Amino acid sequence: EATTFEAGAKWTFDRGVFNATLFNTKIKDLQQASFNGSVFLTDPRDVRSYGFEADMSYRLNDELRFSGSVTYAHARQIADAAHPGDNSRVVNAPLWSGRVGLDYQRDLGKTYRMSANLGAEYRSEVIFVPESQTRGYGANPTVAVVPSGKEAIRVNARIGFGARSQKWEIALVGRNLTNETTLAYALPGAFQAGTAVGTADLPRTIMMQLNLRY
Numbered sequence: 001e002a003t004t005f006e007a008g009a010k011w012t013f014d015r016g017v018f019n020a021t022l023f024n025t026k027i028k029d030l031q032q033a034s035f036n037g038s039v040f041l042t043d044p045r046d047v048r049s050y051g052f053e054a055d056m057s058y059r060l061n062d063e064l065r066f067s068g069s070v071t072y073a074h075a076r077q078i079a080d081a082a083h084p085g086d087n088s089r090v091v092n093a094p095l096w097s098g099r100v101g102l103d104y105q106r107d108l109g110k111t112y113r114m115s116a117n118l119g120a121e122y123r124s125e126v127i128f129v130p131e132s133q134t135r136g137y138g139a140n141p142t143v144a145v146v147p148s149g150k151e152a153i154r155v156n157a158r159i160g161f162g163a164r165s166q167k168w169e170i171a172l173v174g175r176n177l178t179n180e181t182t183l184a185y186a187l188p189g190a191f192q193a194g195t196a197v198g199t200a201d202l203p204r205t206i207m208m209q210l211n212l213r214y
Helices: none
Strands: 002-013 018-030 034-035 041-042 045-059 063-076 096-110 112-123 152-163 168-175 183-188 196-200 204-212
Touching: 034 183, 152 204
Parallel strands: none
Antiparallel strands: 002 018, 018 045, 034 041, 045 063, 063 096, 096 112, 112 152, 152 168, 168 204, 183 196
């Protein structure tokens, strides 16, 4: 059960829009399952997240548009009788996240259209398991072995060519162009005390994409 209070504003001007919101959310009995190496544990906890988010879009000219967004979310467990003094971080909740991008679109005669996009996504450090199991956190920071997900910036790009009617398009797509190595998730090793396992996000990936609409 979540209760949220928000206050925000929206601005529209000649070439773009800007939105900003302050928020305060309390979630009652949030169930966060965690694996301790042998069993999954579920410990319902009250959680509070507060912060702000903002996004904007601005058309630089008829063919080029800039957009961006940023979110600050301070998400913490709420201490209670069973967990006195525990205001630890919430799993999979980065403090900061955001993106920026440039979009380009140009008609080529009356039949074809070219489009291109260059963007970057940012995420601050994130934990995948409770602080007590995360390396560098909790009461025994040197004992816990599960690594956190480090802050990361991922750069993506796309260039496409197709029909102005949008019935077809062929594109070259690049993801994680700087080949940033980040964790998708991590958890304690099964039945192996003192170990951790995890999976990395995709490395630099280049793809051809064909879109057909009918």
